[in-house]
Amino acid sequence: MKRLVVLGAGESGVGTAILAQKEGYDVFVSDMGCIKDNYKEQLTAHSLAWEEKHHTEELILNADEIVKSPGIPGDAPMVKKAVEKGIPILSEIEFAGRYTDARMICITGSNGKTTTTSLIFHILQKAGFSVGLAGNIGRSMALQVATTSPEWFVLEISSFQLENMYDFRANIAVLLNITPDHLDRYDYKMQGYVDAKMRIIRNQQPTDYFIYWKDDEYIEKELKKYDEKAHLCTFADERKEGVTGYAENGSFVLTAPADFTMTVAELALQGRHNVRNSLAAAAAALAAEVPEQTIREGLQDFRGVPHRLEKVGTVDGVHYINDSKATNVDACYYALDAMTTPVVLIIGGKDKGNDYNEILPLVKEKCRALVFLGADNTKLKDFFRSTGITIADTHSMKDCVEACKALAHQGDTVLLSPCCASFDLFNNMAERGNMFKEMVLNRAK
Known part of the structure; x- marks a missing residue:
């Protein structure tokens, strides 16, 4: 029996532990902080072994694999010891992806992730898709994989989660922008943060889509380093060469993955940044083959997300x-x-x-x-x-x-x-x- 250790007993960690147990792993959960009561109850209900306020080395460093909370940095002492021993370190998304055949729409970027993710999820739900919402938003993807069988996942994915993803594949990847953020995590070096964000296209295939903001300072320059096989769809603030989505003179236009038009005034989300988010969401929905009328209705009646304007x-x-x-x-x-x-x-x-x-x-x-x-x-x-x-x-x-x-x-x-x-x-x-x-x-x- 393979042994999986989960570091961090929050939403992603507890979900991972439950899925791992279902898949036949010997599971142990360890958290340096205090575990919230609701998560303790879930762990206990599943008869999962756990500890809090400390890490017991002999119970952790005998793992075949470790899934760590995205909030735990790679230079945390226990993580460094595990790496020195050659124990693979995974993210929840990487682990959960092994046990589902669902198609993945994955959204990352420095800004607009939650709004765009929620908007795409709203449109797919409106279209009647069997879809789960997870990643940095909603319930743990691992827990959903353990308890449900959606045909699609819409995932908001942070740079922290991307760091420990290796075989996971985004069928539709959306990269909204790359601007300075979390530089304290990357030794105050922008390239480290950029490299983490670009992992969103890792493992993409010719049938997949990569949707990104063409005017970003980093994305197109970084793309030259990768053998990206997916269909490329770009969006920008105005029509220009190589752009497949734009909003200009009051018109909201996409020419790929399919033709789509409406007026900017019809969008539920207003403001330049929200028009960009809406372009990305519409492109992703078209790539998922959502009917055009459903996309139009979803863009019109979306109510936004808490804590964002x-x-x-x-x-x-x-x-x-x-x-x-x-x-x-x-x-x-x-x-x-x-x-x-x-x-x-x-x-x-x-x-x-x-x-x-x-x-x-x-x-x-x-x-x-x-x-x-x-x-x-x-x-x-x-x-x-x-x-x-x-x-x-x-x-x-x-x-x-x-x-x-x-x-x-x-x-x-x-x-x-x-x-x-x-x-x-x-x-x-x-x-x-x-x-x-x-x-x-x-x-x-």
Whole structure:
């Protein structure tokens, strides 16, 4: 009996353990932190062995394979010891992919992943496809493989998950963009992050599709290094040579994988970045042979995703928008670019090697005030002090919302678009966004 050790007992880890047990593995789960009660209950219900708050080497380094949580870096001490012993390290997606014949639509990129993934899933569901939603969103892919048999998976895949994928194949791969993010994970070297993103096309075959943004700084240059066999479909902001999808003069146009047109005004998601996401989603749906009318309806009635330019409400004439998913500078750029009123911008959190120069022109053009929200806002204060824009320094959501209330004028927009990860003050970006919404809505009562 092969032995599989799972490092990290979160959504992906517990799902992997359940699938591995079903497939006949001897399974052990180890987490250096505290395992949440609901995951303990699942492990216990399946009679799976687990430990928390420490790693027992003799129970881990005897594994035939290890599946690690994507949040665990490759230089973690136990991972390094396993690599030294020659034990293969896999991602949940790699492991789960062995045990399903489902076709895979895989979406990655620095920004827009969740929106595009959710939109594609919405369209496929609308078309009546048997489809699972997984990866960085939804339920564990491994658990779904263990308990259901969808014919398709739509997967949002991060660079962390791509690092440990080897034989997995994306039938339809979507790469939205590559902009600086998670550089602290890659020794502050952009090439390491780029290499991880490009793994999305690994193992593609001539019957597959690769959909990408043609104007990206890195993708086409990197493609020259690969023997990419799939059909190439590109999208851009305007019609130009080599582009198969664009939005120009109010028209939304695709010429591949099939001809498709509608007006930009019909799209449920507005703003330049969302038009790009919609182009990518429509191309993926066409590649999956979804009927054109269903795609049109899906693009028209999609309701968006929480924490991505989510309208919270208007209080005392001030509009509040929750964009907590904007955990890098490029995402904040898109959010600011979409604003049409003066902005009180909330930024801050766990810095990942950010360069704020990209948003500086938009900050100067659109922001009435900046409210920093983080455990340590020194880098932000040092960078933005020279702008002359009013600044508030806060270290809790309560103080942050109060500062925004004091700084915003009637008709302004308070935009939570932090540029940073949430882990300094919050468990995750969802907790940050939900706390923001709760405090704003409580003010409205």
